[in-house]
Amino acid sequence: MNDFIPGQRWISNTESELGLGLILDADYNRVTVLFxxxxxxxxxxxxxxxxxxVRFAVGDVIESADHxxxxxxxxxxxxxxxxxxxxxxxxxxxxxxxMELNHHIQFNKPQDRLFTGQFDPTGWFLLRYETWRRxxxxxxxxxxxxxxxxxxxIAHQLYIAHEVAKRSAPRVMLADEVGLxxxxxxxxxxxxxxxxGLSQRVLIIxxxxxxxxxxxxxxxxxxxxxxxxxxxxxxxxxxxxxxLSEQWVLCGQNFFAAYPxxxxxxxxxxxxxxxxxxxxxxxxxxxxxxxxxxxxxxxAEETPGLILLTAxxxxxxxxxxxxxxxxxxxxxxYSFDRFMEEEKTFAPVAxxxxxxxxxxxxGVDDRRKLNGLLQQDHVEKLLDKxxxxxxxxxxxxxxxxxxxxxxxxxxxxxxxxxxxVKGFPERQCHAYPLQGDARPDDLQQxxxxxxxxxxxxxxxxxxxxxxxxxxxxxxxxxxxxKNRHGIAAAVFHEGMSIVERDRAAAYFADEESHARxxxxxxxxxxxxxxxxxxxLILFDLxxxxxxxxxxxxxxxxxxxxxxxxxxxxxxxxxxQQVLFRWYDEGLNAFRHNCAGxxxxxxxxxxxxxxxxHSQDPHIIDAFIDKTRELNARIEQExxxxxxxxxxxxxxxxxxxxxxxxxxxxxxxDDSLWDYMEAMFDCYGVDVEFHSQNCxxxxxxxxLRIDHFPMLQDDGLTVTTSREVALAREDMQFxxxxxxxxxxxxxxxxxxxxxxxxxxxxxxxRLKAAQFLLEMLFVVECSAPSELQIGRFLPPTPIRVxxxxxxxxxxxxxxxxxxxxxxxxxxxxxxVGFLNHQRQLVLDMIKVAEQDARLQxxxxxxxxxxxxxxxxxxxxKRLVRLKKVNPGIREQEIEQLKEKLLLSHENxxxxxxxxxxxxxxxxx
Numbered sequence: 035m036n037d038f039i040p041g042q043r044w045i046s047n048t049e050s051e052l053g054l055g056l057i058l059d060a061d062y063n064r065v066t067v068l069f070x071x072x073x074x075x076x077x078x079x080x081x082x083x084x085x086x087x088v089r090f091a092v093g094d095v096i097e098s099a100d101h102x103x104x105x106x107x108x109x110x111x112x113x114x115x116x117x118x119x120x121x122x123x124x125x126x127x128x129x130x131x132x133m134e135l136n137h138h139i140q141f142n143k144p145q146d147r148l149f150t151g152q153f154d155p156t157g158w159f160l161l162r163y164e165t166w167r168r169x170x171x172x173x174x175x176x177x178x179x180x181x182x183x184x185x186x187x188i189a190h191q192l193y194i195a196h197e198v199a200k201r202s203a204p205r206v207m208l209a210d211e212v213g214l215x216x217x218x219x220x221x222x223x224x225x226x227x228x229x230x231g232l233s234q235r236v237l238i239i240x241x242x243x244x245x246x247x248x249x250x251x252x253x254x255x256x257x258x259x260x261x262x263x264x265x266x267x268x269x270x271x272x273x274x275x276x277x278l279s280e281q282w283v284l285c286g287q288n289f290f291a292a293y294p295x296x297x298x299x300x301x302x303x304x305x306x307x308x309x310x311x312x313x314x315x316x317x318x319x320x321x322x323x324x325x326x327x328x329x330x331x332x333x334a335e336e337t338p339g340l341i342l343l344t345a346x347x348x349x350x351x352x353x354x355x356x357x358x359x360x361x362x363x364x365x366x367x368y369s370f371d372r373f374m375e376e377e378k379t380f381a382p383v384a385x386x387x388x389x390x391x392x393x394x395x396x397g398v399d400d401r402r403k404l405n406g407l408l409q410q411d412h413v414e415k416l417l418d419k420x421x422x423x424x425x426x427x428x429x430x431x432x433x434x435x436x437x438x439x440x441x442x443x444x445x446x447x448x449x450x451x452x453x454x455v456k457g458f459p460e461r462q463c464h465a466y467p468l469q470g471d472a473r474p475d476d477l478q479q480x481x482x483x484x485x486x487x488x489x490x491x492x493x494x495x496x497x498x499x500x501x502x503x504x505x506x507x508x509x510x511x512x513x514x515x516k517n518r519h520g521i522a523a524a525v526f527h528e529g530m531s532i533v534e535r536d537r538a539a540a541y542f543a544d545e546e547s548h549a550r551x552x553x554x555x556x557x558x559x560x561x562x563x564x565x566x567x568x569x570l571i572l573f574d575l576x577x578x579x580x581x582x583x584x585x586x587x588x589x590x591x592x593x594x595x596x597x598x599x600x601x602x603x604x605x606x607x608x609x610q611q612v613l614f615r616w617y618d619e620g621l622n623a624f625r626h627n628c629a630g631x632x633x634x635x636x637x638x639x640x641x642x643x644x645x646x647h648s649q650d651p652h653i654i655d656a657f658i659d660k661t662r663e664l665n666a667r668i669e670q671e672x673x674x675x676x677x678x679x680x681x682x683x684x685x686x687x688x689x690x691x692x693x694x695x696x697x698x699x700x701x702x703d704d705s706l707w708d709y710m711e712a713m714f715d716c717y718g719v720d721v722e723f724h725s726q727n728c729x730x731x732x733x734x735x736x737l738r739i740d741h742f743p744m745l746q747d748d749g750l751t752v753t754t755s756r757e758v759a760l761a762r763e764d765m766q767f768x769x770x771x772x773x774x775x776x777x778x779x780x781x782x783x784x785x786x787x788x789x790x791x792x793x794x795x796x797x798x799r800l801k802a803a804q805f806l807l808e809m810l811f812v813v814e815c816s817a818p819s820e821l822q823i824g825r826f827l828p829p830t831p832i833r834v835x836x837x838x839x840x841x842x843x844x845x846x847x848x849x850x851x852x853x854x855x856x857x858x859x860x861x862x863x864x865v866g867f868l869n870h871q872r873q874l875v876l877d878m879i880k881v882a883e884q885d886a887r888l889q890x891x892x893x894x895x896x897x898x899x900x901x902x903x904x905x906x907x908x909x910k911r912l913v914r915l916k917k918v919n920p921g922i923r924e925q926e927i928e929q930l931k932e933k934l935l936l937s938h939e940n941x942x943x944x945x946x947x948x949x950x951x952x953x954x955x956x957x
Contacts, residue, residue, distance in 0.1 A: 038065045038080065039114040043132045045141065046076070047084040050152055050786075053138050054088060070137035086151035086865060088132070088139075090118060091872055097136045104128040144809075144951040145879060147790035149872065151865040156854050158788030159952050161716050163810055163849065164709060165782045166831035166949070172770050173828030177696045179226030182771025183218075184255045184759050186593050187697055188457075189690035190450045191215050195222035196693055198448075199232070202820075202929045203338035204307070205362045209346050209449040210684075211629055212580065213587045216343045217251055219448075220309055223341060225256040229771060231819025233306040233339060235281050236260075239330070240311040242286035246557075248311070249284055250532060254763055257773050260284040265293050277303035287315075290329055297329050307339030314344045318357035320370060327357070334361045346449055346629070346672075352377070362446050363923065387437050387679035390430045396420050408436050437679060445922065448684040452627055453673075455685070457592040459568075463624035465614065466603040477510050478518065482573060485603045486511070487519055489571070490551060497542070498551050499564050501585050502573035505529050505555040511573075512553055522548040527555040539564075540764035556581070564588045566761050568596035575602070575613045577646075579631035582623060590627075600624050609646050612654055616645070620661030630668035637664055706770060707754050713778050717742055727755035728765060743777035750774075789950040792864055794857045799847060800956045806837045807878045808852065810950040811886040813893055817940035821933060826904075827897035827941050831949070832889050834882040838874070842885055855957055868953065879948065890946050898941050905934040 038044075038060035044067060046052055053071030060066070065080045078085065090096050090106050096118060097103045104120040111117075116132045141147050172178060179199060180192060190210070198204045204223065208216045227233040238260065240248050245262060252258040261267070261280040268276040277283060277300055290297050310316075310330055317324040323331070334340050340362060347355045353370060360367040367373055386404050389396060396404070401417045413436070419429045452458060466485060473480040490498070502508065505527035515521040524542035526535055542552040543566065552564070556576070570589050576582055589598050602624070604610040617623040621631050635642060638661065645657035707727075714721050719742055720732040731750045733742060744750060744766070752766045752774075753759050759767035768775060782788065800806075811832040817823040835843045868875060909930050916922035 037114065038083075041115055041133050043088040043135055044085040045088055045150055045152070047086055047152055050140060050147075053140060054135055055085065056133070056137075088135070088150065089116065089869065091149075096120075096130065097139065098130045098134045099136050100134075101136070102128060102130070104130060142786045142789075144786075144789040144948055145876070147786060148792075148875075148951055148953060149865070149868055151861060153790040153792050153953070154788050155716075156791050156793045156952070157712065157716055159791035159793075159950055161712055162782055162788035162950050163831065163833070164712070165779050166810065166812060166829065168709065168770070169779060169783070170828045170830050173824035175696075175700070177693060177700070179229045179771070180222065180693065181697060181700060182229070182257065182767075182769045183222055183225055184756075184763070184767045185218055185222070186591070186760060187694045187756075188215065188218075188455075188592050189687065189694060190455055190685035191219050191222060192693045192697075193685045193690040194219045194448050195226060196689075198341075199223045199226035199230075202926060202933070205334075205340045205446060207313075207342045207344055207358055207362060207447045209344050209447060211346055211451045211627070212583055213590070213627060214450050214452070214455055217248070217311070218255065220311075220341055220343060221252055221256045221258070224252075224307070224309070225258060225771075227307065227339075228258065230822060232822070235304060235306045236283070236309070237277075237300065237303070237305045237307075237333070237337075238284045238309040238311070239287055239290070240284070241315070242288050244311060245284060245286050246528075252284075253532075254536075258282060264289055265296075268293075268296060275299045275303060287326065291326060294325075297332070301332050301336055305333070305337045307341065308333050308337045309341045309343070311343045312345075313342040313358055313361075314354060316357070319353065323357075331361055334364075345632075346451070347447070359446070365923075383437060384679055387434065387682075390420075390434050390437075391678055391682070393430070404433065408433075434679075434682065447680065449680055450684045451629075451681060454678075454681045455592070458627075459590060459594040459596065459598055461586070461590065461598045461600060461625045463618065464599060464601045465618070466601065467606050467611070468603055469606055472605060472608070474507075477507075477514055481605065482603055483511070483514065486571070486573070487515070487521070489601060489603075490515075490521060493550075493569060495550065496569055497549075497567055498569040498571060499567050499588060500551060500553045500571040500573055501556070501588075502553070503556050503576065507573070508553045508555050515551070521551065523551040523553050524549045525553050526557070528557045536764040540762050543761050565591045565594045568594070569599050569601065571601045571603075573603070575604075575610055575617065577613070577642075579617070579621065579623060579628060579635060582617060583627060583631070586624075607649070612646050612648070615654070615658055616661060620658045621665050628665065629672055630665055633668050634661060634664045700770075701756060704754065706768065706775075710768065710775065710778075713782070717778075717781075719745065722749075724751060727758055728753040728762075739781070743781070744774045791950075791952045792859065792861075792955070793852070793854050793952055794859055794955045794957050795852050796855050796957050797847060797851060802956055804838060804956040806835060806843065806954040806956070807875065807882065808849070808952040808954055809834045809836070809879065809882045809886075809948060811883070811890075812947055812949045813890045813944055814947060815897075815940055815944040818936070821937050821940060823901075823937060823940055826901040826937070827893065827944060830893055832886045832946075834885050836878045836882050838878070840878055840881045842881070844885070852954065857957060859955070864953070875953075879951070883946070883948065886946055890944065894941055894944050898938060901937050901941060902934070905930060905937065909934070 038057050040057050040059060042057045043054045044057060045054060046067075046069075052069040052074055055067040055069045055076070058066045058068050058075075060080065063080050065078050065083055065085075067076045067078070067085065068074075069076070090109075092106050092108065094106045095103060096106060102122065104118070104122050106118050106120045108119040109116055110119065118130045118132070120128055122128050141150050141152060147153060175181070177196075180195060185191065194208065198206050199222070204227075208219050210216050210219070224233070224236060228236070238248060249260055249262060252260050260282045261284065263276070263280075263283050263285045271279045273279050290300070313330070316327040316330055318327045342358055342361065344358055352374065356367060356370050356373045359373070382403050386400060389400060396417075401420065405413055405417060413433075416429050416433055420433065422429070466489075468481040468485055470481040472482070477483045486500075500511075502511075508525050508527045512523045512525045515523050524538045526538050530538065539552070541547050542549045565588075567589055570586065572585065576585070586598070586600065602614055604614045621628045621634065623631060641657055641660070645654055648654055711721060714731065717739065718734045718737040720734040722730040722732065724730050729752055731745055731752060733745055733747065750766060751764065752768045753762065754768050756767065759765060766772065766774065811834065813827070813830040813832065815823050815827045815829075833844060833849055835847055837843055909927060912922050912927050912930070916924070916927070
């Protein structure tokens with residue numbers, strides 16, 4: 035039984051956050067403790083109170099309630115009370131009775147917690163060790179920032195994100211063709227930069243009609259929770275500058291036009307990066323740029339990073355294209371006339387590049403031009419072999435690579451097309467002419483509805499997506515199909531919340547679900563991925579060809595395994611029939627992506643509306659013939675205007691393949707789930723099997739903390755499979771970058787839990803009745819996040835194992851081989867033994883620290899060399915390219931030089947700390 039005396043200081047083994055406890059009363063079978071730091075009073079059974087006597091040792095630094103600090107030199111003990119003798123920081127003698135100790139003292143150091151008996155189950159120590167190991171691996175990953183997105187691993191998207199996101203101040207134009215994922219590229223760049231600490235404050239400006247799509251895309255795909263800002267939100271903040279109230283802000287373009295006073299506030303808010311979608315709508319000419327353009331120009335001047343999403347340069351026209359470039363780099367693109375002159379100099383580059391890419395023979399003049407363009411010593415030797423059939427391929431690849439590095443706008447402009455991006459499926463169009471009159475007020479009698487019932491029966495068990503314009507139509511169709519024909523369908527429309535939409539999409543995607551049809555309003559064509567389907571019903575046709583491509587794009591995606599079957603009903607002699615013919619015969623838009631459709635529509639002007647309302651077959655035929663001619667001409671112009679060198683630079687296949695290989699390799703290593711299960715077990719999170727690679731998480735009654743990250747009372751369904759995550763957007767996609775995982779790791783490492791443990795083990799190389807200390811030291815380098823020191827010297831765990839004879843057994847006995855026997859031990863006896871052997875234990879820690887410091891020196895030296903090689907190589911490359919490529923800015927080179935110096939200073943200042951100790955007893 036413990037000998038409790040009023041006035042003594044004890045600490046709670048189960049509630050160490052209460053600070054030092056003061057014994058108030060101790061009768062025969064009870065002890066009362068007052069924790070002065072919090073005002074809490076506890077009454078314990080005397081014979082099993084979870085308390086440990088506080089006894090500091092010589093050399094410890096302690097503090098009184100009056101904040102007088104001293105180093106302990108001696109202890110006096112009388113009548114069960116301790117008096118500490120020592121000296122303050124000036125060497126002046128100090129005397130502190132234990133009753134005078136600071137109430138807020140907590141034992142966070144591993145060795146202190148060990149001596150005071152505040153050790154945790156071994157599982158926590160193992161979790162802590164594994165968390166540090168994974169943290170290091172995560173920080174040094176070449177694909178950090180690209181793993182956590184809920185996206186298919188598509189080469190050009192990953193290449194652009196990786197190329198752009200790592201720049202000190204990314205200023206780029208994303209100009210891929212429609213359907214190639216500009217929004218995903220922008221999201222990947224933001225995700226990468228925010229996760230790596232390269233950016234903190236982000237402003238996204240989009241057309242009002244796309245605000246919801248962007249909000250959902252950023253959240254669902256990238257776990258980025260942006261705040262929607264409009265005038266009402268600004269007023270509600272009650273801030274002088276409402277934009278300072280949030281870090282990640284999403285606004286509509288019309289908001290700033292309608293409330294000009296908000297423009298100045300946005301300009302003063304200090305963004306790290308600004309994203310502007312559909313930037314080609316910002317009108318500009320040298321005489322009178324639009325107010326919207328001038329506002330974005332102001333943001334571009336004040337913000338280091340700028341990402342413009344825009345239509346392809348061929349569609350924009352040269353002046354419009356120049357207007358976007360001058361936002362990105364006004365020093366270089368300062369004059370439209372000068373830009374046009376410069377463009378002429380790149381014509382030979384494109385010509386030579388096309389010859390190299392096509393594998394055509396290079397004549398004498400071609401080789402002379404190429405030599406003049408590259409101006410490098412070894413080029414002549416390459417040119418001697420360029421037409422040699424045996425050596426032509428590698429030589430041409432090397433010459434193309436050199437041209438790519440020298441190409442003018444390649445660093446700020448990325449543009450991919452379906453000509454270069456492969457993997458899209460074929461499409462087949464099925465038309466269904468119907469007779470009768472439309473009955474929107476009575477769908478049951480409507481020819482479209484009767485056709486739909488028959489078509490669904492014909493499709494059998496195949497799941498189908500139906501898109502129509504109005505939410506009211508969606509609701510009516512679902513009710514009629516269910517009530518009149520017993521056909522189960524899921525619905526998806528703007529009247530539903532994001533959670534309701536996710537659940538509807540998940541219900542439909544579930545193979546066990548009876549729903550064979552998902553009925554969507556126009557919102558169903560925004561951002562969702564239904565590529566597990568191959569049947570699409572267009573219940574009506576939109577007037578906007580871009581909207582049609584968005585609808586088809588829900589299924590027409592890279593990786594689609596089937597030919598897409600598009601079903602289109604229309605009434606004969608109706609407006610819808612004209613629309614169908616226009617899309618089918620004029621634009622061929624059902625079978626192929628039509629890049630020039632918007633331009634065709636713009637050129638047709640009022641003829642479009644006139645033809646739709648005409649009953650004259652001659653007028654309609656003439657209209658479709660004109661559409662066909664315009665579309666062919668524009669397609670030809672677009673093809674001729676393609677810059678193949680630019681497209682190659684927008685996705686270098688070897689680099690992209692390497693990125694995908696690294697990502698797939700990480701995902702094939704399925705150890706993340708094992709690690710998370712250990713995490714859930716320690717924290718008291720229940721795990722229920724859902725299906726292969728999918729689980730449901732629940733907070734258990736024994737949950738260790740008030741709230742586990744992202745876990746709600748109604749549970750959370752997670753998957754570690756990218757394939758499942760793409761089909762089931764109601765599930766959280768767990769990766770090393772998911773907020774649940776990163777927050778849980780922070781929980782482990784930011785607390786002292788697990789930094790002291792006791793284990794009983796058996797090991798063939800260890801005799802029974804020995805004791806050892808397994809220590810975990812961590813090398814830490816505190817540095818500004820923008821330096822990304824973690825690439826070279828992340829927080830690194832160093833394990834050291836010392837036996838009772840102060841011998842280092844680290845190499846001999848691995849961490850994984852030290853498995854507990856499960857044998858129980860008397861905690862009080864262990865604490866008594868540790869304190870009796872206190873000096874020996876402290877000496878063992880000192881020996882381990884000396885070993886760890888030697889290892890740290892090697893880590894610091896290697897990290898410094900890696901950093902120097904990486905940054906020096908990049909500086910030299912940019913300096914070399916700047917001589918021939920005006921797209922390289924001097925500012926970028928200077929920033930890299932400064933980064934190198936700061937990185938060196940911070941790496942050299944790395945510190946070593948003892949993070950965790952495990953007292954090991956052999957059996």
